[in-house]
Amino acid sequence: MLFGRRDKRDAFERQAERVFPSIYGTALRLCRSREEAEDLVQEAMVRAYEAYDRFDGSNFKAWILRIVTNLYINRYRQRQRGPQLGSLDDENASEPVGLEGEIPDRLLFDEALGTEVEAALARVPDDFRTAVLLSDIEGLSYQEIADATQVPIGTVRSRIARGRALLRKELETYALKEGLIKVSDLDPG
Numbered sequence: 001m002l003f004g005r006r007d008k009r010d011a012f013e014r015q016a017e018r019v020f021p022s023i024y025g026t027a028l029r030l031c032r033s034r035e036e037a038e039d040l041v042q043e044a045m046v047r048a049y050e051a052y053d054r055f056d057g058s059n060f061k062a063w064i065l066r067i068v069t070n071l072y073i074n075r076y077r078q079r080q081r082g083p084q085l086g087s088l089d090d091e092n093a094s095e096p097v098g099l100e101g102e103i104p105d106r107l108l109f110d111e112a113l114g115t116e117v118e119a120a121l122a123r124v125p126d127d128f129r130t131a132v133l134l135s136d137i138e139g140l141s142y143q144e145i146a147d148a149t150q151v152p153i154g155t156v157r158s159r160i161a162r163g164r165a166l167l168r169k170e171l172e173t174y175a176l177k178e179g180l181i182k183v184s185d186l187d188p189g
Contacts, residue, residue, distance in 0.1 A: 012052045015060040016045060022138060023064055029133050030072045032122055040075070044068045062140055066148035069130060073149070120170035128163030135160050 023044070027037040044067045048055075055063055121129060134140045134148060135156075142160075146153045175181040 008052055009049075012049050016048070016064070019061045019064060022061065023068060026065060026133055026138055027068055027072070029118075029121065029137070030069075030126075030130060040068060040071055044071055047071070059144065061138070062144040062148065065134065065138060065140065066144075069134070069148045070150070072130075116174050117167075117171065120167055120174065123170055124163050124166045128159050128166055131156055131159035132163035132167065136164075 020041075024037065024041050027040045027044075028034065031037045031040060044064060048064050048067050051067075121132070124132065130149065131145060134145045135142070140148065142153050142156050145156045145160075149156065151159075172181070172186060176183065
């Protein structure tokens with residue numbers, strides 16, 4: 001795509017505004033920290049703007065979610081390789097939560113999934129959670145998820161299946177604890 005500087009900025013801004021709530025919501029669910037999600041989205045937007053002339057025009061949301069996902073994975077890998085700083089007290093720290101109105105898709109997300117589903121999803125390991133989020137929340141195809149995460153489509157399928165199974169197990173535990181279901185209601189398989 002060939003753009004003048006102003007045309008490029010306007011075109012990018014229109015598309016970015018349209019998908020921003022979804023991009024931010026995904027980043028928030030990946031990072032589980034509002035501050036980290038904001039940093040991730042900001043960096044992704046800058047990178048997307050700089051590369052916008054190479055965007056093929058087919059699916060802006062999938063393209064920018066790939067950037068967000070890749071940045072998240074790269075940051076996660078860097079943290080794994082780097083020294084582990086922090087204290088044991090940090091492990092039980094509660095997640096900072098903003099006011100409902102401050103998070104664009106918070107009310108919609110809470111209605112769609114509920115607090116317990118969100119908490120259960122947060123306990124699913126990163127690779128599986130990312131695949132489930134991109135598929136079930138963002139509505140990306142398996143191919144788009146494979147492109148975004150840079151793994152084969154078969155791996156995407158298995159991560160989604162495993163992520164859903166882990167999520168189901170987390171929710172069954174909650175439902176049993178709350179008396180919403182009985183052990184006899186569970187599938188023995």
